[in-house]
Amino acid sequence: MDQPRKPLIANRCRLRRREFLCGVGASFALLAQPSRVIAKDGASAAQNEFRVVTARTGYASLLGASGPPTDIWGYDGTCPGPLLKVRRGEEMKVRLVNALPEPTTIHWHGLRLRNAMDGAPNLTQLPVPPGSSFDYRFTARDSGTFWYHSHENSSEQLARGLYGLLIVEEPHDVGVDRDIALVVDDWRLSPDGSIDTAFRSMRDASREGKIGDHFTANGSPLFDIPVATNERLRLRLVNAANARIMALRVDRHEPTVMALDGQPAEPFVAREARVALGPGNRADLFIDARLAPGSTSEILLDTGMREVAIARLVYAHARARAAPLGDMRPLPANPLPERMDFAGALKLDVALDGGMMGMMGPRGLAGGNQTGQTSKSGPGTAPSRQGYSGAAIWSLARRASDGHSARPLFSVKRGRTVVLAFANRTAFPHAMHIHGHHFRLLDRLDDGWKPFWLDTVVVPAGQTWRIAFVADNPGKWMLHCHMLEHQETGMATWFEVG
Ligand SMILES: [Cu+2]
Numbered sequence: 001m002d003q004p005r006k007p008l009i010a011n012r013c014r015l016r017r018r019e020f021l022c023g024v025g026a027s028f029a030l031l032a033q034p035s036r037v038i039a040k041d042g043a044s045a046a047q048n049e050f051r052v053v054t055a056r057t058g059y060a061s062l063l064g065a066s067g068p069p070t071d072i073w074g075y076d077g078t079c080p081g082p083l084l085k086v087r088r089g090e091e092m093k094v095r096l097v098n099a100l101p102e103p104t105t106i107h108w109h110g111l112r113l114r115n116a117m118d119g120a121p122n123l124t125q126l127p128v129p130p131g132s133s134f135d136y137r138f139t140a141r142d143s144g145t146f147w148y149h150s151h152e153n154s155s156e157q158l159a160r161g162l163y164g165l166l167i168v169e170e171p172h173d174v175g176v177d178r179d180i181a182l183v184v185d186d187w188r189l190s191p192d193g194s195i196d197t198a199f200r201s202m203r204d205a206s207r208e209g210k211i212g213d214h215f216t217a218n219g220s221p222l223f224d225i226p227v228a229t230n231e232r233l234r235l236r237l238v239n240a241a242n243a244r245i246m247a248l249r250v251d252r253h254e255p256t257v258m259a260l261d262g263q264p265a266e267p268f269v270a271r272e273a274r275v276a277l278g279p280g281n282r283a284d285l286f287i288d289a290r291l292a293p294g295s296t297s298e299i300l301l302d303t304g305m306r307e308v309a310i311a312r313l314v315y316a317h318a319r320a321r322a323a324p325l326g327d328m329r330p331l332p333a334n335p336l337p338e339r340m341d342f343a344g345a346l347k348l349d350v351a352l353d354g355g356m357m358g359m360m361g362p363r364g365l366a367g368g369n370q371t372g373q374t375s376k377s378g379p380g381t382a383p384s385r386q387g388y389s390g391a392a393i394w395s396l397a398r399r400a401s402d403g404h405s406a407r408p409l410f411s412v413k414r415g416r417t418v419v420l421a422f423a424n425r426t427a428f429p430h431a432m433h434i435h436g437h438h439f440r441l442l443d444r445l446d447d448g449w450k451p452f453w454l455d456t457v458v459v460p461a462g463q464t465w466r467i468a469f470v471a472d473n474p475g476k477w478m479l480h481c482h483m484l485e486h487q488e489t490g491m492a493t494w495f496e497v498g
Pocket of ligand 1: 430481486487491
């Protein structure tokens, strides 16, 4: 059996440790540190239990089978990366090996896991230098649709393909015939099919972020989903784009929204068969395939100018059964807080400012180093970055930060309810993402809330939206815009649950 190169956890170079302390501040001594990868034949039994995921260069057929392949960065060299699956309540053990030319981490988006495994660089762990590895190990508390992606130099590393799907399986069968995921992305490609490497553009960052015009689902320009008449399909949608809000429509079908951002919702029929997902958002749809055998139906992405097919439901020539299945039962609940104490809540106004038509001026980011990105923590130091590195274009609660500054936005005792009012005073929408917790979106006029949970919410320009959550997961958690160019130019902070 082929064994991947195994890291030796015990081997830590003293010199490099000293560099950590000098280079990025003594407080980071407390952060979990990566291990050096040592090429070695054979491995201990304990190491075998980890699923090794290597961040490396690879290829993807973004232009389809007939087009030239595109050089990407991907987990195990593929985009999306390998599908990771675990059953609820079980432990996930992933060893990230960094074979990239620059540092990286993995963030497990939407998972309410223990803080040290969250992958927030310089907040919960040191970035993993090239040639090193990091062991992620956590229990999956919630079943649902999640994804994992780089959280270091995110705007470039995600745009190059470093993301994948993570499914936490329900404790019992949910009554579908097929379970298909569509990880949707938009790419900016050069005419020869290669990824446009003009990352960190001030122009993109000060507007809606980097928007691509080449669309893929699961790395393919048109992904075919086989179905049969009267089957029930579970469709897991993930928006993996840097900045685009994906407005999707399933033609000639009536999808029911069963879960959002991994958490079961009170099922509801999607209006006009449309679902809009901000960057990072997921939706689980149940779709009864009611067209005639041999039919084909499209899943369309609305660019605002036109609709583009990104996938198709391709019907078999025979029926699966004589009639569709009966009622849809809600997905099994996850252990989320049942109530919130609004009277005793910490309430905070979080102003979102900056950007084009609200420009703050070119200041440096508060906290952290001025590049905000570049790790000095190991060999193969990241190449010098062009573009906006270190510039403050946006602010969150009147501070422009890279998300690991010395001071948290707030500190809260474990178990307290937190209400945040995101006041978007900019000319662009922002996808506000909170790590380690799911929140309720509050109604505009009263203290009711929407019948679903989210970990990322798109706050439209000029509007104030309030969210509430119980800060029940101890540690240091990022709160940032998931439009990655915004995140990297000021719209990021963190909070502490004690
Ligand atoms: Cu934003």
